[in-house]
Amino acid sequence: MTDTQIRVLGTSDNERTASDLPTPRRSRSRYPRRPSWVRPFLKHLLLLGTGLLMLYPVLWLVVSSLRPTDEIFRNPGLVIGSFEISNYTDGWTTLSHPFSMFLLNSTLVVLGCIVGNLVSCSMAAYAFARLKFSGKKWWFVIMLTTIMLPIHVIIVPQYILFSQLGWVNTFIPLILPKVLATDAFFVFLMVQFIRGIPRELDEAARLDGCGHPRIFAQVILPLMTPALATTAIFTFIWTWNDFFSQLLYLTKPEMYTVPLALRAFMDATSSTSWGPLFAMSVVSLIPIFLIFLFGQRFLIAGISTTGGK
């Protein structure tokens, strides 16, 4: 029952019965009456203030990346006086390789991880959501537990294994775990999604003579596009931002990804080059921002159902 409905009922009561019947209005009368726009106005003021406070550093980063370095430390405002594009051109070439190379490396790693996660996690999810097999319950519990597993308990032997295989300074150690469905979070997300797809559709396909590979590929996969989109977007963001495993496995500058390049940039340069450093930081955030802009719907659906980062 909404606010207006209550009021309508209240007035009709008044018309029908004696005026001493308590109306719902009276319960509110112990609060001072304010014009109806005050509360929403204050709310918007508070929300806008908080939002501005939160985004201010990021806005300032973008503006400062267009300023000469000596001005960065003097000007806390957001008004742009000059467009110092040279920060971007200088930053692009400060390290031994152009920044485009690091962007390309990050893109390759991200694409590999996305494809790996989409294929392997959806396969595993199909089995968990739709098929009967021995020990299913225990495998599922194990899968759920691995979501919580800190990467540190596996990283030392994993590093030893991959380095003995000669895979340090390749992208394999970053992509292979995704191809093998170790991002259990996404398996779980997809299991939840597949469970929501009516089983009648599978049955119909089965009666038409489809085996599991065809049911999976032609019935389930097309219906779970939202879950696949959520997975792709989260994988993009997490891999693009990932620092720890890239720091371990990529040590040669020509293999550096964007986060490693930024870190090298910070170590290699003195405080006089904050301008170029800021410029490259902005460049590194643009893909995330674009994904956020166009994929927000899937991001919000994803964390609302399963709780992402």
Next chain:
Amino acid sequence: MAGLASDYDMSALGELRTLGQKKIAGGSKEKKENKAAYLFLLPWFLGLSVITGGPMLASLYLSLTKYNLLQPPEFIGLGNFARMLTDERLHNSLGVTFTYVFVSVPIQLAMGLALAVLLNRGLRGLSFYRSVFYLPSLLGSSVAIAVLWKQVFGTNGLMNDFLGLFGIAGHGWISDPATALSTLITLNVWTFGAPMIIFLAGLRQVPAMYLEAAKVDGASRWQTFVKITLPLLSPIIFFNLVLQIIHAFQSFTQAFIISGGNGGPADSTLFYTLYLYNRGFANFDMGYASAMAWFLLVIIGVFTAINFWASKYWVFYDD
């Protein structure tokens, strides 16, 4: 997560039971399905054995050895764990990590909840605000934002400019061991958007009927929130709490970038994971790093268990 897991337990048990009954009927179909399932799960099984489970057991073994990657591991029993008992830097890093987790997570969740409640009541521009508050959660773990933070809280940084407006003297937030950790806590609080979105989803599940009933009974907004919304939301709060604590215990990137990799100044930002990284991959003390990793697993496990145990007393399930 607990609810989901136990829900599944039950349905899985049911499935197992029907599976058993059908087997008596003679099940070539089940066999076929079994085979199909294992084929679909092949990548996952490989990952579990080669990437997750195998290395986990290997690191348990390595935690009992002395190993520097060059010579073969030398078995030393519980030597690494005994060393941990007297390692001052390790104790310090535990203190730093605990402070970080137990200060930043409650503030982060309180902010997320407060804003979710503010946004919940059919406010205009909901999706705009939601985007504004959520964006930092996506950016927060990037190196670029850590770089920005280093400037913002530096001696000549944005924070001091801001405080200067009120006539407060500047301070080297990151160079002072007393305040360096608080800049990282601020950064974690800054990412309250993700829990906020989960809270928003949870708030939408609160039946409007209850809220209307409270209103009719003359309850104030605050009473309604404390007596009705909060108990109904407690499973979501619990879920966020578990998730964010586990997440915060594993924080690494921001401390690494802001301290230049060493956890300074004076080890004040030496997160447990950062110390682990330095032991294992800077000093190649792989045995010790493995022991530390297992201890981290135990810590996270214990806190998750405590959370689940305590949830019996404050989490309200409406079914």
